[in-house]
Amino acid sequence: xxxxxxxxxxxxxxxxxxxxxxxxxxxxxxxxxxxxxxxxxxxxxxxxxxxxxxxxxxxxxxxxxxxxxxxxxxxxxxxxxxxxxxxxxxxxxxxxxxxxxxxxxxxxxxxxxxxxxxxxxxxxxxxxxxxxxxxxxxxxxxxxxxxxxx
Amino acid sequence: xxxxxxxxxxxxxxxxxxxxxxxxxxxxxxxxxxxxxxxxxxxxxxxxxxxxxxxxxxxxxxxxxxxxxxxxxxxxxxxxxxxxxxxxxxxxxxxxxxxxxxxxxxxxxxxxxxxxxxxxxxxxxxxxxxxxxxxxxxxxxxxxxxxxxx
DNA sequence: TTGAGATAGATGCAAACGCATGGATATACG
DNA sequence: CGTATATCCATGCGTTTGCATCTATCTCAA
Numbered sequence: 001x002x003x004x005x006x007x008x009x010x011x012x013x014x015x016x017x018x019x020x021x022x023x024x025x026x027x028x029x030x031x032x033x034x035x036x037x038x039x040x041x042x043x044x045x046x047x048x049x050x051x052x053x054x055x056x057x058x059x060x061x062x063x064x065x066x067x068x069x070x071x072x073x074x075x076x077x078x079x080x081x082x083x084x085x086x087x088x089x090x091x092x093x094x095x096x097x098x099x100x101x102x103x104x105x106x107x108x109x110x111x112x113x114x115x116x117x118x119x120x121x122x123x124x125x126x127x128x129x130x131x132x133x134x135x136x137x138x139x140x141x142x143x144x145x146x147x148x149x150x
Numbered sequence: 151x152x153x154x155x156x157x158x159x160x161x162x163x164x165x166x167x168x169x170x171x172x173x174x175x176x177x178x179x180x181x182x183x184x185x186x187x188x189x190x191x192x193x194x195x196x197x198x199x200x201x202x203x204x205x206x207x208x209x210x211x212x213x214x215x216x217x218x219x220x221x222x223x224x225x226x227x228x229x230x231x232x233x234x235x236x237x238x239x240x241x242x243x244x245x246x247x248x249x250x251x252x253x254x255x256x257x258x259x260x261x262x263x264x265x266x267x268x269x270x271x272x273x274x275x276x277x278x279x280x281x282x283x284x285x286x287x288x289x290x291x292x293x294x295x296x297x298x299x300x
Numbered sequence: 301t302t303g304a305g306a307t308a309g310a311t312g313c314a315a316a317c318g319c320a321t322g323g324a325t326a327t328a329c330g
Numbered sequence: 331c332g333t334a335t336a337t338c339c340a341t342g343c344g345t346t347t348g349c350a351t352c353t354a355t356c357t358c359a360a
Binding site (some may be wrong): 189215216226242263 | 325
């Protein structure tokens with residue numbers, strides 16, 4: 001008590017930032033990322049959760065990359081045969097991105113190994129109830145107010 | 151209920167990752183970063199919390215940058231007059247980094263504006279009790295087990 | 301229908317990154 | 331004391347990033 005709401009918000013954000021940095025560093029140190037960098041995995045993982053092909057613009061919103069950076073990363077992932085890019089029949093400007101079978105396979109393989117690391121790093125520090133609470137709070141935090149009306 | 155602990159851990163981590171990405175993107179879109187990029191601010195902010203000069207190695211641990219990337223960022227920040235680099239009298243290999251007065255000034259200025267953004271983005275979504283809980287859970291998460299014995 | 305403005309994605313280019321490595325100093329051990 | 335090994339930071343180099351900009355397409359109003 002005594003801390004203003006603003007101070008509380010900043011302290012919580014800094015704690016989240018620190019937790020993110022610490023865990024990312026520890027995860028980056030594992031042997032999981034030999035065939036796929038974390039950023040590349042992030043793109044494939046996001047795609048893997050989309051039942052249908054997605055617009056590149058949509059992907060940019062969910063991945064921490066600028067639009068040109070994503071565009072070129074897509075080029076590279078296409079070159080490696082992991083994703084496909086097709087014109088959007090509903091919008092001549094847009095492209096639709098989707099995982100190929102090899103792309104889905106490598107995402108599953110890397111994702112499986114990564115999930116083990118996550119569990120090892122997180123399980124020792126938070127119990128199930130805390131994990132659920134953290135998940136709920138982060139979901140609230142991630143609520144994009146401009147996205148609700150869609 | 152029904153989700154295994156591993157599943158819980160992965161879901162919580164994904165939620166944290168998403169919250170981080172969403173908020174970072176929204177913060178990056180503000181006018182705060184004209185004179186200092188977020189990564190540069192991160193370095194200056196970390197330095198600002200150190201009462202004494204810090205070793206570069208120590209800074210690398212707290213900032214999400216590789217050692218060479220930090221080394222060069224330090225070069226640039228020195229060139230702009232924001233930080234100072236001196237040899238460590240206790241260890242001929244090491245360097246000690248510290249904020250200069252202009253560096254402290256710009257960190258305070260940018261930090262002040264940034265804090266307003268943080269408060270605006272976070273306050274609407276979590277109440278004070280939730281903020282405190284989130285901070286506590288993130289602190290637990292960030293506990294580096296290899297750092298306790300120092 | 302057409303012309304102005306908005307939006308999607310690609311590309312040129314300089315800046316910044318990570319990996320591998322090098323030179324210098326500290327530490328451990330015979 | 332001397333040599334092997336580890337640690338710290340800087341630098342070479344190829345890759346990736348972000349900013350600005352370009353082209354193409356869509357939207358909407360006159």
